[in-house]
Amino acid sequence: MSIVTLGLLQHTCVADPETNLRCTLAQADAAAARGAQIVCTQELFRSQYFCQSEDYAHFALAEPVPGRTTELFQELARRRGVVVVASLFERRAPGLYHNTAAIIDADGTLLGTYRKMHIPDDPLFYEKFYFTPGDTGFRSWQTKFGRIGVLICWDQWYPEAARLTALDGAEILFYPTAIGWHPQEKAQLGAKQHGAWETIQRSHAVANGCYVAAVNRCGHEAPAGGDGIEFWGQSFVAGPQGELLAKAAVLADETLLVPVDLGALDDLRCHWPFLRDRRTDAYGDLTKRFLR
Numbered sequence: 001m002s003i004v005t006l007g008l009l010q011h012t013c014v015a016d017p018e019t020n021l022r023c024t025l026a027q028a029d030a031a032a033a034r035g036a037q038i039v040c041t042q043e044l045f046r047s048q049y050f051c052q053s054e055d056y057a058h059f060a061l062a063e064p065v066p067g068r069t070t071e072l073f074q075e076l077a078r079r080r081g082v083v084v085v086a087s088l089f090e091r092r093a094p095g096l097y098h099n100t101a102a103i104i105d106a107d108g109t110l111l112g113t114y115r116k117m118h119i120p121d122d123p124l125f126y127e128k129f130y131f132t133p134g135d136t137g138f139r140s141w142q143t144k145f146g147r148i149g150v151l152i153c154w155d156q157w158y159p160e161a162a163r164l165t166a167l168d169g170a171e172i173l174f175y176p177t178a179i180g181w182h183p184q185e186k187a188q189l190g191a192k193q194h195g196a197w198e199t200i201q202r203s204h205a206v207a208n209g210c211y212v213a214a215v216n217r218c219g220h221e222a223p224a225g226g227d228g229i230e231f232w233g234q235s236f237v238a239g240p241q242g243e244l245l246a247k248a249a250v251l252a253d254e255t256l257l258v259p260v261d262l263g264a265l266d267d268l269r270c271h272w273p274f275l276r277d278r279r280t281d282a283y284g285d286l287t288k289r290f291l292r
Helices: 017-033 056-061 068-080 153-157 159-167 183-208 262-271
Strands: 003-010 038-040 083-093 096-104 110-115 140-143 146-150 172-177 211-216 218-221 229-232 236-238 244-247 254-261
Touching: 003 017, 003 211, 003 262, 017 038, 017 068, 017 254, 038 172, 068 083, 068 096, 083 146, 083 172, 096 146, 110 140, 146 159, 153 159, 153 172, 153 183, 159 172, 159 183, 172 183, 183 211, 183 229, 183 236, 236 254, 244 254, 254 262
Parallel strands: 003 038, 038 083, 146 172, 172 211
Antiparallel strands: 003 254, 083 096, 096 110, 140 146, 211 236, 218 229, 236 244
8 A cells, every 4th residue: 555644643731630531532533533543642642641740740640552542543443444653651560651652553452662762851841850761773564554663752853763673673763742832932932943844854764765744733732830831832744855844833723634655765765865875884983872
């Protein structure tokens, strides 16, 4: 199958996790009914973005994987014949938590999980308090509708992560995301920040000859009080030459349905042979923290 339709689920989140779960399941179901074949949620869709503060009470939001949420998405995948990428707060063991994506094939099989490798610690993004860095490595999964790789939010700034996932065969890189502006910084830095975020991911598509799908939440959230974060939405799909194939609105809940042609990737990689010309013998220093 050459043409595959992606479904990107961008929406606001409320304080009640069950409401968010029901809404996301309904959005995924509607996307599949409209022709989506691979559906991806935004990062940590079951809750508001709780990492704006360091609060032990938020660990109660975590769940096992597999667990109830994955089972509900597996049932949806079987019923609709759709591949699902679902982003979850994983309780792996007592005191051990991850920011995790579950990858579910169109027959409902849980193919595996990806645990976020790069964990940020910035004002209002205090993820190191909650998440242990992932140990799954960078990999891809063969699904009914193509071979996909999954990375999560802060991972999207690292070309090494995109490269290694593509080298494992990924034709599409999915990035469940929760990123936005500090409201007091938006006027001065907002356009530059968003431009950098979009540009780095479009460059991953070019450098690796693949598609990139970034699925971001939208709306203003301040669960810890204060100014909170204004999530900038603007979920998008980029083609293998960096072209924007589709882009969602800034503030509105929106499901992007985007057809992509996987059959075009082989020809493109032949004409832009970045993988052929890599100097793998010269890259050993990439494993070092710094060279000086």
